[in-house]
Amino acid sequence: LGEVPEKAAGFTPHVSVAYSAGDGPAEPITEALSHLNLPPAHAHISTAELIVIHRDNQMYEWETFAKVPLG
Secondary structure (H helix, E strand, O other): OOOOOOOOOOOOOOOOOOOOOOOOHHHHHHHHHHHOOOOOOOOOOOOOEEEEEOOOOOOOEEEEEEEEEEE
């Protein structure tokens, strides 16, 4: 790919549980989630996709550019 616009150091894979487009206190959310005792999640990943992503309409939108099957 040549130059990648983001640094690999410090990247933490994650799954979002919420998204907010405004300012507000985090405490009510962290308090609600702090009492949960959930087991780790497991997922079977069968493909990897290269996507074209943008926020032209003030939300994330993407199209698959290429898809590769995995093991």
